[in-house]
Amino acid sequence: MSSDVETRTRILEAAVRLLEAQRGRSVRMGDIARAAGLSRQAVYLHFASRAELLAATTLYVDKRLGLEQRLAPSRAAGSGTGRLDAYIEFWGNYLPEIYGVARALLDAQANDAAAAAAWNERMQAMRDGCRAAIAALESDGRLAKRWSTEEATDFLWTMLSVRNWEQLTQACGWSTGQYIRRMQAVARRTFQE
């Protein structure tokens, strides 16, 4: 019975390994099965579909990397500005570690409605983090008047999207540090007054 859980974990480990190695591209169900030392059909005994496996993999990665602890500094920040900075720093450091898995789920969206739904759910959670940072700035009275909370959240959320991170770090060659510092600078200049 616990072998049930162990096998599931084995599949998730294999999925993470392959997805990170291939940056999320062209990893098939059969590849993951083979890497986990199972038949392809056995994977379907644990996950109903590729979308479900990918979604479970993102959750597994979040747990393994300690998402909650990593969010602590941002949540604990004393000021709105500090919270915004800490959130961007967290995000800029976190993204490279989940990129392969995120990329796979992102690619699956085009064909697979379930994958799109799973991705949206994750991004809504990330949006909540953005909103919290903006709300902290506002309660300090430092959110620039031109922005409402929702609109500022919209913009910050969009600016911090995985696609944008990908474009800046992969296509434009920004380092993690450059990404973080520049995003922090733009966010401060954009939202803060």
Place this chain on the structure above:
Amino acid sequence: MSSDVETRTRILEAAVRLLEAQRGRSVRMGDIARAAGLSRQAVYLHFASRAELLAATTLYVDKRLGLEQRLAPSRAAGSGTGRLDAYIEFWGNYLPEIYGVARALLDAQANDAAAAAAWNERMQAMRDGCRAAIAALESDGRLAKRWSTEEATDFLWTMLSVRNWEQLTQACGWSTGQYIRRMQAVARRTFQE
């Protein structure tokens, strides 16, 4: 012999019509063929692959919508700030008109390397527009010192991506006018000194 060209155009028209109607989603080669009053195989007589058809469709749309004329105001702007504003205004008004086609090419990227290449080419052209606006700002001596031309181009280009436009207008509900005004405001505040 000119029927050759006419048929090609007929296919492109059908592709545009379907892609705009369905916002780029689930439009197959057979659908386009049927809409053009042809067999699926006839389409392959004019376009070697789906990626090639989609790429040709984007060029066709650019021509039909008068891309060059639309870019004129930005190119003619007297100041760097004016050029930046005009470019963002052009882009914000242009995107809704090409969204369906762009979306299809975007989705095709996941599976199709040729589609990815075609998309990248289009985006590099758009990047040149961003660079020109930044360069104009710089030659006015008004590009904020923290930014180099390339890095400012990177960021403006990313900020104006189709995905970002999609997220802000579709997911967040921003109107075209809101998109343009806010992007202009952020761009000015971010790059200008």
Place this chain on the structure above:
DNA sequence: TCCGTACTTGACACAGTGTCAATTGACACA
């Protein structure tokens, strides 16, 4: 009348996902 061109029809290969049925091997319980 013959030729070339544009197009049609229908069949097929190929990937990858997801489904189904029959079977095996291990372990537990009685």
Place this chain on the structure above:
DNA sequence: TGTGTCAATTGACACTGTGTCAAGTACGGA
């Protein structure tokens, strides 16, 4: 010793959509 159950295996198959191939048709021009 037999029975039930559970995880997993093997192999076959349906489905979708792209792209290929071959044979045939319809039409217009020299």
